[in-house]
Amino acid sequence: MEWANSILQGVLTGGLYALFAAGLSLIFGVMRLVNIAHGDLIVLAAYLALVVTQTLGVDPLTSLALVAPGMALIGYGLQRFLLNHTLGDDLLPPLLVTFGLSVIVQNGLLEVFTADSRRLQAGGLETAAWPVMPGLSVGALPALQFAVAVAVVGGLQLLFYKTAIGRAFRAVSDDAETAELVGLDNRHVFALAMALSLAIVAIAGVFLAVRANFDPSIGPARLIFGFEAVIIGGLGNLWGTLAGGIILGVAQAVGAKIDPGWQLLAGHIAFLAVLAFRPEGLFPRVRH
Amino acid sequence: MTGTSITRRRAAQLGAGLVGAPALLRLSPARAADDVIRVGYVNALTGPLAGFGEADGFILEQVRKILGDGIQSGGKKWKVEIIAKDSQSNPNRAAEVAQELILSNKVDLLLATSAPETVNPVADQAEANETPCVTTNCPWQPYFFGRNGDPAKGFKYTYHYFWGLEDVIAAYLAMWDGVPTNKIVAGLFPNDADGNAWGDPKLGLPPAFDKAGYKIVDPGRYQVMSNDFTAQIAAYKKAGCEIVVGNMIPPDFATFWGQCAQQGFKPKIVTIGKALLFPSVIDSLGARGAGLSSEVWWTPSHPYKSGLSGQSCKQLCDAYTAATKRPWTQPLGYVHSLFEIAIDVLKRAKDVKSSASVLEAIASTDYKSVVGPVKWTGQPVKNVTKTPLVAGQWRKAANGFDLVIAENKTAPEIPLGGKLEPLA
Numbered sequence: 001m002e003w004a005n006s007i008l009q010g011v012l013t014g015g016l017y018a019l020f021a022a023g024l025s026l027i028f029g030v031m032r033l034v035n036i037a038h039g040d041l042i043v044l045a046a047y048l049a050l051v052v053t054q055t056l057g058v059d060p061l062t063s064l065a066l067v068a069p070g071m072a073l074i075g076y077g078l079q080r081f082l083l084n085h086t087l088g089d090d091l092l093p094p095l096l097v098t099f100g101l102s103v104i105v106q107n108g109l110l111e112v113f114t115a116d117s118r119r120l121q122a123g124g125l126e127t128a129a130w131p132v133m134p135g136l137s138v139g140a141l142p143a144l145q146f147a148v149a150v151a152v153v154g155g156l157q158l159l160f161y162k163t164a165i166g167r168a169f170r171a172v173s174d175d176a177e178t179a180e181l182v183g184l185d186n187r188h189v190f191a192l193a194m195a196l197s198l199a200i201v202a203i204a205g206v207f208l209a210v211r212a213n214f215d216p217s218i219g220p221a222r223l224i225f226g227f228e229a230v231i232i233g234g235l236g237n238l239w240g241t242l243a244g245g246i247i248l249g250v251a252q253a254v255g256a257k258i259d260p261g262w263q264l265l266a267g268h269i270a271f272l273a274v275l276a277f278r279p280e281g282l283f284p285r286v287r288h
Numbered sequence: 289m290t291g292t293s294i295t296r297r298r299a300a301q302l303g304a305g306l307v308g309a310p311a312l313l314r315l316s317p318a319r320a321a322d323d324v325i326r327v328g329y330v331n332a333l334t335g336p337l338a339g340f341g342e343a344d345g346f347i348l349e350q351v352r353k354i355l356g357d358g359i360q361s362g363g364k365k366w367k368v369e370i371i372a373k374d375s376q377s378n379p380n381r382a383a384e385v386a387q388e389l390i391l392s393n394k395v396d397l398l399l400a401t402s403a404p405e406t407v408n409p410v411a412d413q414a415e416a417n418e419t420p421c422v423t424t425n426c427p428w429q430p431y432f433f434g435r436n437g438d439p440a441k442g443f444k445y446t447y448h449y450f451w452g453l454e455d456v457i458a459a460y461l462a463m464w465d466g467v468p469t470n471k472i473v474a475g476l477f478p479n480d481a482d483g484n485a486w487g488d489p490k491l492g493l494p495p496a497f498d499k500a501g502y503k504i505v506d507p508g509r510y511q512v513m514s515n516d517f518t519a520q521i522a523a524y525k526k527a528g529c530e531i532v533v534g535n536m537i538p539p540d541f542a543t544f545w546g547q548c549a550q551q552g553f554k555p556k557i558v559t560i561g562k563a564l565l566f567p568s569v570i571d572s573l574g575a576r577g578a579g580l581s582s583e584v585w586w587t588p589s590h591p592y593k594s595g596l597s598g599q600s601c602k603q604l605c606d607a608y609t610a611a612t613k614r615p616w617t618q619p620l621g622y623v624h625s626l627f628e629i630a631i632d633v634l635k636r637a638k639d640v641k642s643s644a645s646v647l648e649a650i651a652s653t654d655y656k657s658v659v660g661p662v663k664w665t666g667q668p669v670k671n672v673t674k675t676p677l678v679a680g681q682w683r684k685a686a687n688g689f690d691l692v693i694a695e696n697k698t699a700p701e702i703p704l705g706g707k708l709e710p711l712a
Binding site (some may be wrong): 002006010017107114126128142211212215256259260266287 | 513516549
């Protein structure tokens with residue numbers, strides 16, 4: 001039963017990783033942009049949510065109504081006025097620019113919010129749990145987090161395959177130049193993709209902030225699990241990203257059960273094993 | 289190149305100016321340099337350790353105001369210039385700025401605080417470059433043994449004051465003594481410098497707890513920034529642990545403490561080092577912050593006074609809160625005391641421009657600071673002296689939380705605020 005509980009918690013933690021990863025996966029899929037500042041943007045969203053909850057007195061989940069559009073706006077501007085200029089045949093300029101952005105966001109947050117460790121209070125949500133059976137209990141927050149991760153990935157999938165903007169995303173992803181020839185404005189499409197990515201970042205940020213403390217320097221440490229989930233699942237495949245997050249979470253839970261020192265190691269080993277035997281990821285993007 | 293293009297001649301002029309500038313700069317203050325004492329100070333203002341440097345701005349302003357136009361030393365009036373540098377919580381950066389302070393700024397005395405990551409590299413640079421150095425805010429074992437110190441020989445240029453692991457153990461045990469438990473303790477130690485030292489099966493907490501009749505359940509070192517503590521919680525529940533002890537960073541503790549509630553693990557006592565030092569962290573835990581306990585280096589209710597500003601601990605905290613609108617923090621007292629000691633040393637040095645003379649003044653320090661008396665007597669080892677450590681519990685107060693001192697056997701002069709109350 002202890003094992004079952006460990007694995008169940010691992011699956012739920014995987015939902016959090018998938019939330020971290022979905023935004024990364026999206027922009028990599030659309031414009032081959034690796035966003036090193038992703039983790040810091042998650043923390044930025046957490047701080048925005050902190051400001052909204054404190055000024056309006058609403059609970060963190062409600063604050064998303066403002067934080068998600070806010071982050072989306074930031075994302076649009078960021079892509080349109082900064083990152084679009086770095087895109088090209090070379091992968092290095094966007095890497096360097098987002099790395100610089102990561103430093104700027106961290107120090108900007110430190111300047112405004114100080115180094116205090118902060119957290120969002122969500123009433124009793126953090127501690128509520130349903131005991132499924134003796135020895136097996138599901139926390140309300142991890143369960144909600146997992147459900148939201150599934151909904152986000154499902155929603156993105158629908159958007160990609162059922163809507164006009166999704167078609168545009170797929171078109172610029174397949175062949176950006178041809179897409180422009182047929183009348184798509186790539187700069188706008190890329191900016192929309194980044195806006196969507198940062199709206200998801202807002203959701204990830206709020207969950208992160210309700211779950212545990214955050215401070216301005218915490219972003220990069222959270223980013224690595226997002227990257228690993230994307231790679232394990234296969235680049236550009238959204239359901240794969242969710243699966244990648246779950247595999248990572250379960251690998252860590254199993255590692256921790258054997259010895260807590262192996263927790264992160266087990267996750268990294270799962271990641272390296274995928275890289276070694278299936279470098280394209282478990283569920284690489286299907287060609288359409 | 290478009291618009292304002294730089295011509296070759298303009299570039300040459302600029303270049304000549306740049307090359308010439310340092311010589312000009314060096315010329316003008318050269319005369320004044322004779323009567324200026326330079327004190328270098330390294331702390332973490334950015335990065336994960338930034339919490340330790342939060343009060344620095346306030347303290348430096350206060351110290352500079354008190355110093356005014358200078359101090360008397362060796363029968364002469366000296367201006368004191370404090371040059372503060374940020375370690376960015378990075379040991380390499382700390383070593384780099386220490387070197388800069390020693391070699392470029394030519395400081396007469398070097399100070400550093402906040403965790404082995406800042407203190408050790410700065411002290412190493414000072415030792416290598418033969419510059420007197422005083423440090424604090426880092427338990428003495430990682431400071432001394434982390435720098436490969438030999439207790440028989442010690443160091444020559446570097447001195448340190450703070451408490452050690454043995455004080456943590458004594459304070460925790462004394463605090464738990466009054467609460468009836470089954471004496472089964474859950475150990476939660478990360479795989480970092482502090483966690484490995486605390487959890488060490490030979491030199492850490494486990495053997496000392498064994499001796500005191502406590503049984504420690506230690507599932508092994510976890511990685512910092514872990515997202516899942518299910519395995520540990522299961523092990524603790526199985527063993528029936530009623531006490532949790534550990535050394536964690538705030539995000540890890542918040543994750544762990546949230547999962548404890550979700551998994552139905554309800555210990556009677558939770559005493560965690562490092563994570564629970566700052567009031568802001570306890571505030572961030574909400575109602576579940578009440579009743580947690582921790583080691584206490586310094587509080588507004590400590591019975592000491594600053595020899596520099598004359599402020600009591602309470603007055604220092606109140607001044608900080610008034611100036612910054614922020615709650616007091618434990619490093620506030622220690623950083624303030626570092627400057628107290630530095631200024632005391634500089635006043636007593638026979639020749640402040642001679643490192644041997646400054647060193648002599650440090651070694652003969654006998655000072656009553658805002659964190660307690662500081663005097664290097666060779667105990668516990670040469671170059672290290674200890675300041676008092678007690679343990680306390682966070683209690684819900686009218687606004688926010690109060691840190692109540694729940695044990696003072698280890699330092700009886702610090703008034704007791706109450707007894708440890710088990711968690712509901």
